[in-house]
Amino acid sequence: MKLDLRDVTKVFGTTRALDELSLQIPEARVLVLIGPSGGGKSTLLRVLGGLEVPDQGSVTLNEHRLNADPESLQAYRRRNGFVFQQFNLFPHLNARRNITLPLEKVHGHSPEAARALADQSLTRFGLLDHATKLPSQLSGGQQQRVGIARAIAFSPEVLFLDEPTSALDPEMTAEVLELIQELAEAGQDIILSTHEMGFARAVADQVAFVASGQIAESNPPQALFNAPVSPVCQRFLSRVMRY
Amino acid sequence: MTRRQVIANAVVAVILVAAFAVFCTLVLNSLGRPVDWSKAWAYRESLWRGWTVTLGISLAALLGSIVFGLAFLLGQRSRLPVVRWTCRGFLEFVRDTPLLVHLLFGYFVIFAPLLSRPLAGIGWDDKVLIGIVLLSMFAGAYLGEILRGGVDSIPATQWDAARAVGFSPFQVYRYVIFPQALRRVLPAIAGLFVSLIKDSSLLNVIGVSEYFYNTKNFISRSYAGLEGYLPLTLGYLILTLPVAWLAHWLERRFRDET
Ligand SMILES: Nc1ncnc2c1ncn2[C@@H]1O[C@H](COP(=O)(O)OP(=O)(O)O)[C@@H](O)[C@H]1O
Numbered sequence: 464m465k466l467d468l469r470d471v472t473k474v475f476g477t478t479r480a481l482d483e484l485s486l487q488i489p490e491a492r493v494l495v496l497i498g499p500s501g502g503g504k505s506t507l508l509r510v511l512g513g514l515e516v517p518d519q520g521s522v523t524l525n526e527h528r529l530n531a532d533p534e535s536l537q538a539y540r541r542r543n544g545f546v547f548q549q550f551n552l553f554p555h556l557n558a559r560r561n562i563t564l565p566l567e568k569v570h571g572h573s574p575e576a577a578r579a580l581a582d583q584s585l586t587r588f589g590l591l592d593h594a595t596k597l598p599s600q601l602s603g604g605q606q607q608r609v610g611i612a613r614a615i616a617f618s619p620e621v622l623f624l625d626e627p628t629s630a631l632d633p634e635m636t637a638e639v640l641e642l643i644q645e646l647a648e649a650g651q652d653i654i655l656s657t658h659e660m661g662f663a664r665a666v667a668d669q670v671a672f673v674a675s676g677q678i679a680e681s682n683p684p685q686a687l688f689n690a691p692v693s694p695v696c697q698r699f700l701s702r703v704m705r706y
Numbered sequence: 707m708t709r710r711q712v713i714a715n716a717v718v719a720v721i722l723v724a725a726f727a728v729f730c731t732l733v734l735n736s737l738g739r740p741v742d743w744s745k746a747w748a749y750r751e752s753l754w755r756g757w758t759v760t761l762g763i764s765l766a767a768l769l770g771s772i773v774f775g776l777a778f779l780l781g782q783r784s785r786l787p788v789v790r791w792t793c794r795g796f797l798e799f800v801r802d803t804p805l806l807v808h809l810l811f812g813y814f815v816i817f818a819p820l821l822s823r824p825l826a827g828i829g830w831d832d833k834v835l836i837g838i839v840l841l842s843m844f845a846g847a848y849l850g851e852i853l854r855g856g857v858d859s860i861p862a863t864q865w866d867a868a869r870a871v872g873f874s875p876f877q878v879y880r881y882v883i884f885p886q887a888l889r890r891v892l893p894a895i896a897g898l899f900v901s902l903i904k905d906s907s908l909l910n911v912i913g914v915s916e917y918f919y920n921t922k923n924f925i926s927r928s929y930a931g932l933e934g935y936l937p938l939t940l941g942y943l944i945l946t947l948p949v950a951w952l953a954h955w956l957e958r959r960f961r962d963e964t
């Protein structure tokens with residue numbers, strides 16, 4: 464995938480969540496965003512995912528230049544998948560229905576075809592036995608895997624994940640990270656934010672360090688983790704790597 | 707229950723039944739004249755017609771209130787401030803004035819002068835129609851408020867998730883927000899619909915010959931008492947209890963689901 468952000472600004476009240484952020488990435492399969500909490504990772508992902516419209520600046524992902532028009536933004540969201548930190552499954556629908564409903568209503572699949580696709584991804588993620596359970600009856604790790612299954616069921620162009628394991632305990636974190644790595648190895652284009660530095664290093668082919676609403680540094684993982692150039696990134700890494 | 711509670715429960719039950727029996731005996735003895743069901747039987751056609759009119763008005767106003775309620779909900783969520791404020795002002799006015807006033811004022815001052823002739827011209831009963839509209843608007847104002855509360859109670863994360871999978875704004879409401887919001891406000895809606903059925907009796911003030919109006923006529927003409935009020939009470943219970951039961955059943959089903 465190809466990414467081009469120029470002077471992107473997003474203001475909430477008096478907070479400049481994104482502050483003239485620019486980033487050019489000519490080619491990457493997996494882009495990982497790291498950085499301190501409140502630095503703007505979620506906001507950046509929401510802008511990239513078409514869930515938030517920036518106040519200023521231009522965003523181009525592959526061939527799509529994002530604009531503020533609701534219809535074209537909706538069309539853009541239809542092509543991409545989004546996974547949230549808090550899973551955000553639809554609590555009134557069971558695991559399978561969470562996946563089939565968008566397939567039927569958004570992508571126009573027949574109920575049979577949608578079911579076949581859903582069961583395919585549920586099987587792939589080891590969730591078929593839980594297909595008829597409601598989200599509240601699933602563990603956090605299972606919910607997040609359903610969330611990922613829902614986001615990739617229609618083969619999205621790009622998969623966005625916002626801290627997909629931050630609400631999970633270590634064991635569940637591992638099962639979800641494994642799954643994301645599998646997707647990456649299968650060729651899925653991914654942009655994700657995470658606090659799991661080991662995972663970022665293993666899975667990314669480009670890492671961007673986001674702080675104060677800007678990209679302080681963007682490099683391949685070896686370079687960024689072994690020899691960070693910006694002082695903020697050096698300080699951040701030395702702090703998180705200490706333990 | 708423990709053994710003692712079982713015994714206490716039985717004792718209290720006997721006491722309550724006895725008290726009720728004494729009360730009924732006292733009331734019946736003080737009536738002065740025997741209860742004569744043949745009076746009610748003689749008026750059965752008028753009473754039956756009134757009951758069917760009440761049923762029809764209730765059903766129509768129920769549908770009407772849903773239309774108004776949805777309109778008020780959307781109005782309150784409009785992007786245009788002027789629409790939001792007009793809507794809020796109107797809702798506040800409707801909810802803070804008596805239905806009786808809406809019916810008298812709305813019928814005699816506003817709608818009858820405007821609509822009676824054209825409606826009579828096409829052979830429609832203007833009282834029933836205008837009564838239904840006014841009742842729908844009244845219940846719709848409450849429904850709009852209940853629905854708004856329900857929709858507002860759905861967390862922003864659900865809107866995000868619904869938009870993220872690519873739903874259109876209509877689909878977001880249809881598949882994600884409404885199903886969840888309705889579960890939360892169902893008891894309130896059932897209560898509102900029960901009230902609506904009962905409030906349809908107020909239409910007698912504009913001369914709609916519904917169940918209460920016809921029963922009142924029967925009572926005053928034949929000097930009936932119990933023979934009139936007992937069927938009146940039962941007639942409304944037959945309409946309201948199924949609504950209440952349906953609501954309880956749905957509520958339990960949704961509770962088990964989550
Ligand atoms: N919807 C919002 N309303 C107000 N402030 C927000 C909102 N979203 C994010 N912010 C603020 O923007 C800044 C960046 O937040 P965020 O993008 O969530 O950072 P991160 O994901 O890196 O922790 C924070 O200061 C946060 O408080």
Ligand SMILES: [Mg+2]
Nearest residue numbers: 504505506626
């Ligand atoms: Mg975040």
